[in-house]
Every structure is written in structure tokens, then in C-alpha cells.
Amino acid sequence: MPYTALYRKFRPQEFEDVRGQEHIVTTLKNQIKAERIGHAYLFCGTRGTGKTTIAKIFAKAVNCESPVEGSPCGICKSCRAIAAGSSMNVIEIDAASNNGVDNIREIREEVAYSPAEGKYKVYIIDEVHMLSIGAFNALLKTLEEPPSYVIFILATTEAHKIPITILSRCQRYDFRRISIDTISARLEELLSREQVGAEPKAVRYIAKAADGSMRDALSLLDQCIAFYLGESLTYDHVLEVLGAVDVEVFSGMLRKIIAQDIIGAIALLEELLVQGREPGQFVVDFTWYLRNLLLLQSSDNMEDVLDISSENLALLKEEAQMADGEQLMRYIRIFSELSNQIRYAAQKRVLIEIALIKLCKPEMERDYGSLAQRVAQLEQKLEQGAFVPAMAAQEHGFQDPAAHLPGREEGREEGTAKKLPKAIPEDIREAVENWRPIIEGLSSGLKNYLKAAHLSLAGENQLLVVLDDEVAEGFVSTEAHMEELKEGISQRIGKEVEVKIQRNETGQPFEESYVDLGNVIKQAINMEITIEDEDE
Numbered sequence: 254m255p256y257t258a259l260y261r262k263f264r265p266q267e268f269e270d271v272r273g274q275e276h277i278v279t280t281l282k283n284q285i286k287a288e289r290i291g292h293a294y295l296f297c298g299t300r301g302t303g304k305t306t307i308a309k310i311f312a313k314a315v316n317c318e319s320p321v322e323g324s325p326c327g328i329c330k331s332c333r334a335i336a337a338g339s340s341m342n343v344i345e346i347d348a349a350s351n352n353g354v355d356n357i358r359e360i361r362e363e364v365a366y367s368p369a370e371g372k373y374k375v376y377i378i379d380e381v382h383m384l385s386i387g388a389f390n391a392l393l394k395t396l397e398e399p400p401s402y403v404i405f406i407l408a409t410t411e412a413h414k415i416p417i418t419i420l421s422r423c424q425r426y427d428f429r430r431i432s433i434d435t436i437s438a439r440l441e442e443l444l445s446r447e448q449v450g451a452e453p454k455a456v457r458y459i460a461k462a463a464d465g466s467m468r469d470a471l472s473l474l475d476q477c478i479a480f481y482l483g484e485s486l487t488y489d490h491v492l493e494v495l496g497a498v499d500v501e502v503f504s505g506m507l508r509k510i511i512a513q514d515i516i517g518a519i520a521l522l523e524e525l526l527v528q529g530r531e532p533g534q535f536v537v538d539f540t541w542y543l544r545n546l547l548l549l550q551s552s553d554n555m556e557d558v559l560d561i562s563s564e565n566l567a568l569l570k571e572e573a574q575m576a577d578g579e580q581l582m583r584y585i586r587i588f589s590e591l592s593n594q595i596r597y598a599a600q601k602r603v604l605i606e607i608a609l610i611k612l613c614k615p616e617m618e619r620d621y622g623s624l625a626q627r628v629a630q631l632e633q634k635l636e637q638g639a640f641v642p643a644m645a646a647q648e649h650g651f652q653d654p655a656a657h658l659p660g661r662e663e664g665r666e667e668g669t670a671k672k673l674p675k676a677i678p679e680d681i682r683e684a685v686e687n688w689r690p691i692i693e694g695l696s697s698g699l700k701n702y703l704k705a706a707h708l709s710l711a712g713e714n715q716l717l718v719v720l721d722d723e724v725a726e727g728f729v730s731t732e733a734h735m736e737e738l739k740e741g742i743s744q745r746i747g748k749e750v751e752v753k754i755q756r757n758e759t760g761q762p763f764e765e766s767y768v769d770l771g772n773v774i775k776q777a778i779n780m781e782i783t784i785e786d787e788d789e
């Protein structure tokens with residue numbers, strides 16, 4: 254016997270089998286009982302929530318010879334014809350492929366003839382938002398004066414794309430995403446009818462992955478059953494078939510993010526992708542994992558809601574301690590944005606990597622959540638004494654730059670470019686802020702050496718470009734290259750800046766011997782942003 258997809262096999266034939274849309278079913282049944290049937294209905298909602306299924310049952314019910322409590326009897330001639338797809342009274346049109354004026358004109362011509370048998374002709378137009386403007390206008394004419402025996406059911410996932418003139422003539426029904434509980438219960442029911450054993454956890458995972466769509470849930474279940482045909486369904490099987498990732502992996506990922514270990518996080522991602530995990534699924538699952546952490550933090554009694562094994566719960570509780578709520582919300586926000594972007598993106602992996610970097614480096618973002626996290630990080634560094642050198646520098650009296658800043662030449666011998674200047678000249682500041690775009694515009698050899706360069710201040714008004722080795726210094730210092738660099742700067746910021754090239758001969762890392770101008774300016778910019786925010 255050929256395998257029939259569960260979705261087809263168990264497509265509801267009567268209202269009682271429809272799950273999760275009780276508010277709609279009740280209203281429609283009442284209309285049939287009271288014989289107050291409208292001529293135009295609009296069914297809106299995400300995919301797989303039962304729009305066309307309910308439309309078909311409704312079509313059956315209005316034509317049924319002896320409906321029971323508003324539901325089709327299922328045994329009369331009309332019910333059987335509709336169920337078999339041989340009835341002339343139910344016309345299904347996919348607007349995605351029949352979206353032209355001519356398609357709708359055809360309908361208008363047909364509509365003129367009353368049904369040969371039965372009471373109503375029901376036109377179900379799926380994906381109706383795909384109709385062209387001309388087609389909508391043609392449809393509108395029919396909706397304005399519908400024959401008494403015609404019912405239109407327009408189904409759409411994107412109601413906002415439908416002209417108001419059409420909307421205003423329809424009874425509108427909004428289909429809800431179906432809850433995980435409801436989907437799980439339905440899956441359990443069908444599995445027992447099919448006599449396939451399954452772990453509750455496995456079923457729930459599928460229900461969760463379906464994201465509110467019963468149709469998706471059933472096709473995911475199909476995939477899992479088909480892969481392990483004849484075996485009972487385990488959680489591990491489901492993870493494997495759906496390309497999903499286990500909680501332990503997320504735990505590892507979160508720890509890397511909290512430790513701001515970008516390389517570690519990206520390496521872990523790489524590992525997952527090499528194992529054949531699906532990038533989109535990873536994003537959805539990781540978001541879900543973060544949400545669980547947040548729930549655990551917000552209340553003690555969340556164990557039941559979370560639906561995870563006790564060993565994973567222990568792990569999760571430990572992690573819930575590691576990150577604070579605001580931090581988690583920021584992570585969740587970034588990852589939910591990502592799950593929207595990634596759906597149709599070609600470079601899924603790159604997008605995930607960028608998101609991971611954002612999570613590790615809050616300084617790359619400028620919204621309130623990231624600022625809060627940055628402040629927390631600074632506080633932590635202060636506690637650890639990371640800023641002592643700079644503060645010690647202040648104690649030594651650098652308030653008076655004229656007295657203490659090195660002259661243009663002696664700076665080099667003393668390595669005193671390390672001293673903090675009181676003010677950074679505006680044009681140098683601009684040059685530093687624009688450094689990346691400036692060097693992007695230079696010839697490739699120069700660009701490559703300058704990419705590795707560090708920026709500091711020489712004297713009071715010279716941009717000091719510090720290079721690591723002799724070769725680089727020699728290359729950049731040539732008259733032609735110096736000219737090119739200065740030209741690049743003035744083109745970008747509209748000002749001439751004096752530039753001095755120097756090789757770091759101190760034997761120490763740059764940061765320890767010089768004032769890192771890039772970093773100083775970055776911190777100053779961050780302060781300004783904070784102040785602006787307060788003013789608003």
C-alpha cells in the first residue's frame with residue numbers, strides 16, 4: 254500500500270476535527286444553523302492554520318442536504334461529491350498562478366449560471382493577495398452584486414495587501430497560530446491511530462518546530478516517520494531528521510558568548526554546520542533556548558512550562574545565573590531579527606556569524622540594551638582594576654598638556670606618546686574616525702600596510718601612524734605614498750592633516766607604549782551617545 258502523507262490522510266472533513274480555530278468554527282456553524290450565510294468571506298492567517306480546510310468544510314456544510322448542528326452530514330450526495338473533489342459547486346482557484354484579469358473574468362461569466370444541483374457555488378480563492386490590480390477590480394464588480402447562490406471565500410496570508418474596497422465587502426476571520434499543546438495533542442491522536450509509538454518529548458519537539466502551523470507539523474511528522482519507518486519515534490530521531498541541535502550545544506554556545514569568545518562561538522557554529530545542521534533551524538532553536546533561560550530567571554515555577562529533561566533543566570538553571578535578564582532580552586532580540594532575515598537569505602552562515610559577533614561585542618550596537626551591557630562590562634573591568642594605568646597617568650598630573658606633551662621629536666625617544674592628551678585636535682579626530690574608509694580608497698599595497706597600522710598622536714597636532722616593522726615603515730614613508738595618504742585624508746574629511754610615520758621600536762605592544770587614539774575616540778563617542786540619550 255502506498256504511503257499517504259498524514260496531512261492528506263487526516264485532513265479534517267468536518268468542523269469537529271479542526272483544531273485551534275474554535276472561535277471561527279463556532280461562528281460559521283451558527284451562521285449555517287441560522288441560515289444567515291454571507292456572500293464574501295476573508296480568511297486571514299499564517300500558513301497551515303486551516304484556512305482552506307475550513308473553507309472546504311464550510312462549502313460542504315452550505316450544500317449539505319441534512320446538516321447536523323451546522324456541520325456537513327458527510328453522507329449525502331453533495332457531501333460525498335465535494336469530498337471526492339468531483340462537485341461542480343466548489344471551485345478552488347490558486348491566485349498565485351491565476352492572478353490576471355482574464356482569470357477573474359472567467360469566474361464572472363461562470364457566476365451568471367446558477368448551480369445545476371445543490372444550493373451554493375462556492376469559490377475558494379487561495380493566496381488572494383497575489384491578484385493583479387485589474388483582477389481585484391474585476392472581482393470587486395462581482396462582490397458588489399453577488400448572485401444569491403454564490404459564496405466567495407478569499408484566503409490570504411497577507412491581508413494588508415488586499416484593497417480596502419474588497420476588505421469592506423467581506424466578513425473577516427483571523428486564523429490564529431495553533432498552540433504547541435493543541436498541535437501536540439493532535440499529533441498524539443494521529444500517531445495512535447497510525448499505531449506508531451512515540452516519546453512525548455519527540456512529539457512536542459515537532460509541535461514546537463511547526464511554529465503554529467498544523468500542516469507543517471504533520472509534514473515534519475511525516476518526514477520523521479518515513480525516515481525510521483516501522484520504528485517508534487524518539488527524541489533523538491527527531492533531532493536527527495530535522496537537523497536540530499541538542500541543548501548541550503546551546504549551553505556551550507551561550508558560555509562562549511558570555512565570555513565574549515568570538516572565535517570560539519564561530520568555531521562551534523562551523524562544527525554544527527559541518528555536521529549537517531540546518532542554519533535556519535539552529536537560529537530558531539537557539540532563540541527558543543534563550544527564551545527558556547529568561548523564563549527560568551523570571552519565576553521559580555517554570556519547570557512545567559519549559560518542557561525539557563531534568564538533566565537539561567539543571568544545566569539551564571546554572572546558565573540562567575550567568576546572564577542577567579536584560580542581557581538575555583538583547584540576545585533574543587538580535588536572534589529573532591536574524592530568524593526573519595535568514596529565511597530567504599543566501600548567506601545564512603555569514604548572517605549567523607554577524608549576529609554572534611554582535612552578541613559577543615555589545616559595543617558594536619548603540620541601542621539602550623547594548624549600552625547597559627557595556628556599562629556593566631566597564632564596571633566589571635573597573636572592579637578588576639583594568640583601568641589603573643590610565644588613572645595613574647592622571648594622578649601624575651597630565652592636566653596641563655603644554656607642560657607635559659612631548660615635542661615632535663623627543664616623543665619618540667621617551668615613548669611618551671603614551672601620555673594622554675587633554676584634547677584631541679578636531680581634524681585628527683575626524684581622520685581617526687574615518688580611518689577605515691580613508692584607507693579603503695588607497696592603492697592596494699598601501700592599503701594593506703595601513704590596515705595593520707595603529708594610530709596615535711605626535712606632538713599636539715600630528716597624526717602618528719605606528720607600523721610594526723621596517724618594511725612597512727619604508728613602504729609607507731616614501732614621498733609618493735605619504736602624498737597619497739594625505740590626499741586620501743583630505744578628500745574624505747575635507748581638511749589637511751599632518752601625518753607622521755613611525756615604527757614601533759619600543760619592543761612593547763603598541764597599546765602599552767602609545768595612546769591608542771582609535772580606542773580613546775571610540776570611548777569618547779560612546780560617552781556622547783549616552784548623554785544624548787538622556788536628553789531625549
Ligand SMILES: [Zn+2]
Nearest residue numbers: 317326329332
Ligand atoms: Zn451532507
